[in-house]
Amino acid sequence: LQIFLGALAFSFFAKGFSGSYMKSMSSQIERRFEISSSIFGIIDGSFEIGNLMVMVLVSYLGPRVHRPKIIAVGCLIMSVGAFLSVMPQFLMGRYNYERITVSVDNSSTSVSACSPVSSEGLPVTDATETPSTMINVGCEKTTNSYLWLFVLVGNLLRGIGEAPIMPLGVSYIDDFSKEENSAFYIGLVRSSGMFGPTLGFLLGSFCASLWVDIGVVDTDAISINPKDTRWVGAWWLGLLICGTVNFIASLPFWFLPYSLPKEGENENLKISHLMPKQLFSVFSRVYSIYLSIADFLPALRKLFGNSIFVVFIFLTILQYNSLVGMITYETKFMEQQFNVSVAKAIFLIGVILLPITILGMFLGGFLIKKFKLHITEMAKFACVTFIVAYLLNLLYFTCSCEVLQVAGLTAPYSGMKHLSSSKHIYMASCNAECSCKVDQWDPVCGDNGITYMTACFAGCKSSSGTGRNMVFHNCSCVEGQRLGPGNSSAVLGQCQRESCTKAFPYFLALQTACAFILALGGTPTYMIMFR
Numbered sequence: 001l002q003i004f005l006g007a008l009a010f011s012f013f014a015k016g017f018s019g020s021y022m023k024s025m026s027s028q029i030e031r032r033f034e035i036s037s038s039i040f041g042i043i044d045g046s047f048e049i050g051n052l053m054v055m056v057l058v059s060y061l062g063p064r065v066h067r068p069k070i071i072a073v074g075c076l077i078m079s080v081g082a083f084l085s086v087m088p089q090f091l092m093g094r095y096n097y098e099r100i101t102v103s104v105d106n107s108s109t110s111v112s113a114c115s116p117v118s119s120e121g122l123p124v125t126d127a128t129e130t131p132s133t134m135i136n137v138g139c140e141k142t143t144n145s146y147l148w149l150f151v152l153v154g155n156l157l158r159g160i161g162e163a164p165i166m167p168l169g170v171s172y173i174d175d176f177s178k179e180e181n182s183a184f185y186i187g188l189v190r191s192s193g194m195f196g197p198t199l200g201f202l203l204g205s206f207c208a209s210l211w212v213d214i215g216v217v218d219t220d221a222i223s224i225n226p227k228d229t230r231w232v233g234a235w236w237l238g239l240l241i242c243g244t245v246n247f248i249a250s251l252p253f254w255f256l257p258y259s260l261p262k263e264g265e266n267e268n269l270k271i272s273h274l275m276p277k278q279l280f281s282v283f284s285r286v287y288s289i290y291l292s293i294a295d296f297l298p299a300l301r302k303l304f305g306n307s308i309f310v311v312f313i314f315l316t317i318l319q320y321n322s323l324v325g326m327i328t329y330e331t332k333f334m335e336q337q338f339n340v341s342v343a344k345a346i347f348l349i350g351v352i353l354l355p356i357t358i359l360g361m362f363l364g365g366f367l368i369k370k371f372k373l374h375i376t377e378m379a380k381f382a383c384v385t386f387i388v389a390y391l392l393n394l395l396y397f398t399c400s401c402e403v404l405q406v407a408g409l410t411a412p413y414s415g416m417k418h419l420s421s422s423k424h425i426y427m428a429s430c431n432a433e434c435s436c437k438v439d440q441w442d443p444v445c446g447d448n449g450i451t452y453m454t455a456c457f458a459g460c461k462s463s464s465g466t467g468r469n470m471v472f473h474n475c476s477c478v479e480g481q482r483l484g485p486g487n488s489s490a491v492l493g494q495c496q497r498e499s500c501t502k503a504f505p506y507f508l509a510l511q512t513a514c515a516f517i518l519a520l521g522g523t524p525t526y527m528i529m530f531r
Contacts, residue, residue, distance in 0.1 A: 001176055001260055004068065005185055007252035008169040009192035011075055014249040015162045016196025017203075018082060018242035019047070020354075022155065024204030024346040027332045028235040032095060032212060033088070033148040037329065043152045044328050050159025059167040060299065067168040068256035074161040075250030081157030082243030088147035089236035095212045097230040113455035113463070113472060114434035161246075176260040187365070194358045201350030203241065208233035208343040223467045223492060226341040230441070233342065312528070319386075323518075337401065338504040339496060348508065353515050360519025368524060378524035385521030392514050399507040401500035406443070406451045407458075413477060430477040431459040445495035446478035447488070458490050468492060 023044070030040050058070070169189070174182050211219050212232040224231055304310060334345040368378060405411040413428035427436065436456040444455045452458035459476030472490045479488035 001173075003252065004172065004256055004260070005189060007249070007256070008071070008165075008173070009189045011071065011165050011169070011249040011253075012189055012193025013196040014075065014242075014245045015078065015165060016193050017200040017245055018078065018158065018196075018239075019162075020197035020200030020350075021204050021238045021242055022047070022158075023327050024201050024208070024331060024349070025233075025235040025238070026328055027335060027342050028208060028212070028233045029148070029151060030332075031230065031232045032092075032235065033151075035148055037332070039148065041328070043148065043155055044324075046152050046156040047159035047162075048324075050156040050161075051163050052159075053163075054160055055163040055167070056300070058164045065168075066258050067164075067172045068253040068258075070164045071168055072250045072253035074164040075246050075253070077161030078158045079161075079243045079246035079250065081154040081161060082239050082246060083154075084157065085151045085154030086236045086239045086243070087150045089212075091147055094217060095232050097224060097228075097232075113458070113460045114431065114436075114476075176262055178262075191358075191362075194354075194361075198350050198354045198358075200242075201346050201354065203238050205343045205347035205350060207235060207238040208341075208346055210234040210237065212236075221467055223470060225468055225493070226343050227339065228493060229335070231342070316525075334504075338500045338507065339494065340504065352508070352512060356512050356516045357519040360516040361523050364520045364523030367520075368527065373524070375528060378528055382521040382524045382528070385517050389514050389517040389521075392510065392517065395510055396507070399503045399510065401503050402497055404451060404494060404497060405449070406453065407477065408453065411450060427457070428477065430479075431457055434459060442492075443494045444472060444490040444492055446475060446490045448478050449495055450478075451495045452477065452490065455490060460490055 026037075026040055026044070029035075029043070030037060170186055173185050173189070177185055209226055210233055211217070211222060212234055214234050214237075226233070330349065331342050331345040334340045334348075335342050367373070367381070371377075373381060403410050407413050408427065413430065434456045436454060438453070440454055442454045443451050444458055444460070445451055446458055455463070455472045455475070458472065458478055460472035460478075461474035461476070463470055463472045465471050470492055473488070475488045475490050478490055
C-alpha cells in the first residue's frame with residue numbers, strides 16, 4: 001500500500017504539474033499560432049471535454065477493473081498528449097515577429113526607419129490615405145496557424161488520461177487501508193499533488209523567458225524583450241518535460257496487483273481476501289464489467305433524480321467556470337493591463353497565489369476539525385466565504401489604469417490625451433514622407449512619453465545600437481510633440497504607464513486575498529460532496 005501511495009502522490013504531482021504549465025502558456029501559444037483568445041479557450045476547454053468523456057464511466061466501474069493498470073494507461077495517455085502538442089514546433093518554420101523595414105546608409109553605420117520609398121518599390125503614400133486603401137502585406141494567415149489542432153488533440157488526450165487517476169486512486173486507498181487512516185492517506189496524496197501546480201508555473205515562468213527558437217537562432221540578435229507583446233517563449237520545451245514526467249509516473253502502476261490485503265489484517269484474512277480475486281476467471285470478470293456498464297444508465301438517472309445533488313452540481317459548474325477562466329487568461333490580463341512580462345506574471349502566480357491557496361485549503365480543513373462542524377455548518381461556512389470573496393471581487397474595478405497613449409490610435413499627433421473625433425489619424429505631416437505600413441506593430445517609446453506604432457510613424461531618421469539596445473534619433477514626430485527638453489529620440493518598446501505600475505501591487509494583494517478566502521471555503525465544499 002505504501003508503494004501505491006507514493007506512486008499515486010507522484011501521479012497527482014504530474015497531472016498538476018502539466019496542467020498548470022499548459023495554463024501558463026496561453027499567451028505564448030496564441031502568438032505562436034496567430035490565433036485569438038477564443039480559439040485558445042477551445043484548446044484549453046478540450047482538456048475538460050476529454051476528462052468528461054470518460055470520468056463518469058471510469059468512476060462508476062471503480063473496483064471492477066484493474067485500477068493500478070488503468071491509472072498507468074491514463075498517465076501514459078497524458079504523456080502522449082503532451083508529446084503530441086509539441087509536434088507543431090518541429091513542423092513550423094522559425095517564428096517571425098515582423099521587424100520594421102529599415103534602409104541602410106552606406107556612408108554611416110546608422111539605419112533609417114523613415115524611408116521615402118518602401119521596400120517593395122512603391123511610391124510614397126499620401127498622408128491622408130486610410131488603411132483600407134493601402135496594400136496589406138502579411139495579413140494573410142499561413143497554413144502553419146492550423147497546426148494548433150495538434151495542441152487541441154494533445155490537450156484532449158491529457159484530459160482523457162487524467163480522468164481515472166483521482167477516482168480510481170482514492171477508491172483503491174479507501175478499499176485497502178484502515179478506515180481511520182483512509183482520510184489521512186487521501187489528504188497526504190492530495191497535499192503532495194499541490195506542489196505540482198507551483199512547480200508547473202515556475203517552469204512556465206522560466207520557459208516564457210526563453211526565446212521560442214532557442215538553440216536555432218542567435219538570441220542576441222533579437223530586438224524585442226519578454227515585455228514585448230510579440231515575444232513568444234519556449235512553450236514547447238516545458239511540454240517535453242511534462243510528457244517525460246507523466247511517462248515516469250505511469251511506470252510503478254504496471255507492477256502493482258489488482259488488489260491488496262486490507263491494512264492491519266492477519267495472515268489468514270489476507271489469504272481469504274486474496275483467494276477470490278486469484279480464482280476469478282477472466283471470463284467472469286469481463287461479464288461482471290458488462291453487467292456494470294448495463295446498470296450504468298439507470299444508476300445515473302437515479303443520481304440526477306436527487307434535487308440536492310443537481311443543485312450542488314450546478315453551483316460547482318458556476319464556480320469552476322469563473323475559476324478556470326481566471327486562471328487561463330490571468331497572465332495575459334497582467335501583461336496587457338499592467339505591462340508585466342508573461343514570465344513575471346507566471347512567476348508571481350506560482351510563488352504567491354498557489355501557496356496562499358494551499359494554505360487556505362489546509363486552514364479550512366483545520367477549522368472543520370477544530371470546531372467539529374457538521375454538514376449544515378460546513379455549508380454555512382462555505383456560503384459565507386464565497387459571499388465575502390464575491391464582494392472583494394468588486395474592488396477589482398478600482399484597479400484600473402490609463403489607456404496606453406499611441407499616436408494615431410488613442411492619442412493625436414498633437415500630443416493631446418484624447419482624440420477629438422472618432423476617426424483615427426494614422427499619419428501626420430511629420431511622417432508624411434515616410435512609407436509607413438499600418439499593418440505592422442513594432443512600438444517605440446518617444447522621449448515625450450507617447451508610444452508610436454513603429455519608428456517609421458515616429459519619423460525617426462537615424463539610429464544607433466543593435467538588437468534590443470537600438471535607439472532611434474532625429475524623430476520628427478517626437479520633436480513636434482515634445483513638451484519639455486529632450487533629444488527627439490525613441491527606444492524600442494511601449495512607454496510605461498505610471499498609474500498601471502502603481503495599481504499592480506494593489507491588484508496582486510486583492511487577488512491573493514480572494515484566492516485565500518475561496519480556498520478557505522473549498523475544503524468544506526469538498527467534504528459536503530462526499531457526505
